[in-house]
Amino acid sequence: MKALLACLLLISLSFGTLLAQTPQAFNYQGVARDAGGDAVVNTAIGVEFQLHQTSAGGMVVYSETHTSTTNEHGLFSMEVGNGTPTTGTFANIDWSAGPYFLEVGLDPVGGSSYTSMGTQQLQSVPYALHAGSAETADTDWTETASEVYTLKDVGIGTSSPQALLDLRNGTSSEMRASLSNDHWAKFQFTDSEGLRIEAKNTGVEFRPVLLIGKELRFFSGAGTTPERMRISSSGNVGVGTDAPAAKLHTRINSAPGASLLARTGLFLDNQAQNGTFPNNPNEVALVFGENGVAKQAILGATYANDHLRFYTGSEFNAAKVSIDHDGRVGIGTESPSARLDVVGSFQLQDGTQSAGRVLTSDANGNASWSNAASLPSGTQAGEMLYWDGTGWVVIPAGPPAQYGPAAPTLRYCNGVPTWGACTVPLGAIVNGGIVFYVDGTGEHGLIAKLTNDADDFWGCSSFSTTTSANVGEGANNRSNYQLARLQAEQAAQAAYIAAQAQVNQCCTSSMQTIVNGTCSGCGPAPVFNDPCPSGDGAIGQTGDWYMPSSGELNLMYTNLHQNGLGNFSAQSYWSSTQASQTQGAAVSFSNGNNFNAVKSANYRVRRIKAF
Incomplete structure (x- = not known):
């Protein structure tokens, strides 16, 4: 490829008179030469023109490309403005905003890989293009160093302006202020909509105000955003509605939300x-x-x-x-x-009120005025009355007069006045437990805990104890077990002491020192044999609550569990009754069966106590 040495710039501008139409181009001629200075003749070349604003390295406001063929002298001619635009448009160049600098790029093989041949400032000739916008002198305008003005009405689209500035078009008149194609604001008047005020920022168009007929409509947001507020011809203001029916009419079409918010009041x-x-x-x-x-x-x-x-x-x-x-x-x-x-008096009037009437309620809580219920007449001295929710009930006179501890007592049993004892029902909650047995007094018996204790084994099996299956013997069973355990522990302690005494005597006789409980030739050191090395299990626990006997456990199954009371599980529960030295008595709460199991087995535990 031949390197280019220079491109001779010969610019000529061709215009008619200033009164004629100004051409949107200017001529450019140059000679293509190689590095040796010889003309590049009869060769296809590519040329790029870039127009810089203000300085040689300034912003490119316009660029275009050409292809051409040099003649036998290396000469080529082009019209800048009639090439293929790559940046901007030639017609939109503001020639008054100069100076401008023309940079020429050349591809010697007719392609688009351009090499810059240099940048040169345009002189006065191209500015005739700018002068073309002022074709004739206008004596109506006055120009000073910083102002251009007229004292007459100005018409655009009309020769008979009716205001200082009159813009006219058959269907739409518009006045716009802009920074670029993507940043502008405009006032527009059309025969279909009336006055429209719009704006566009960074390519997003907004439509804030629209005046149609006698109504003023306000919008916010981009594009086709719905109407936000309207002032009707009657002066009614609507927010969220296009048909305001009051001086201020607000409406919200989606929930939740508030259609009117006042910060203080x-x-x-x-x-x-x-x-x-x-x-x-x-x-x-x-x-x-x-x-x-x-x-x-x-x-x-x-x-x-x-x-x-x-x-x-x-x-x-x-x-x-x-x-x-x-x-x-x-x-x-x-x-x-x-x-x-x-606080204060009140009146309740429904038309049926009158002196002496009382306010009563039905089962649903609806109140009404009613005549006060008449009290029944007594037939015997000492009778009393109480209200059971529906009427007056007579409490008969008490037993014949007695004094001292034998005198009868009037008690409230479940909210009802009663002479004598208050029989406690099965399933009642008393002292933090649920009643499963009541004795002959009607006031005492046994209660079970409301929930299970932790699962546990029965107790120690290294000794035998006397326990009972009878109702009311659960507390004694625990006492008997604790006594038997104490006796077994005391026996083990006595055996340990006796064995240690024998070892001590042996060591003394042989005149040896006792080390770790023994000495040479006197046997091993004695060991204390704990009768319950694994602990006392469920039956040995202390406190107010204790394990039930098997008879008591059967009552818990019958009187509570089978009636859906007590929150028992359908599994096996330990009693405090011993079946043998190695087995305890248990009850299955899935079917009520009684059975014996080894004392080391883990079952459910529900403790009881008397009340």
């Missing part, structure tokens, strides 16, 4: 505001006034103990009605302590 009056709002950032008020004077108010607090209060009068001194954060309603108090708390 809202005053509603037929004339003007003259009320006092609470001076508290945690409270908001809705005040109703008349002729500028506050008459009523609803005050809501927004802090932790939020409440709602209703006032009358021009001052917020004492709330007439209040609702606290728990839903309690107070009338005459701002601190209600019940669902309805009334």
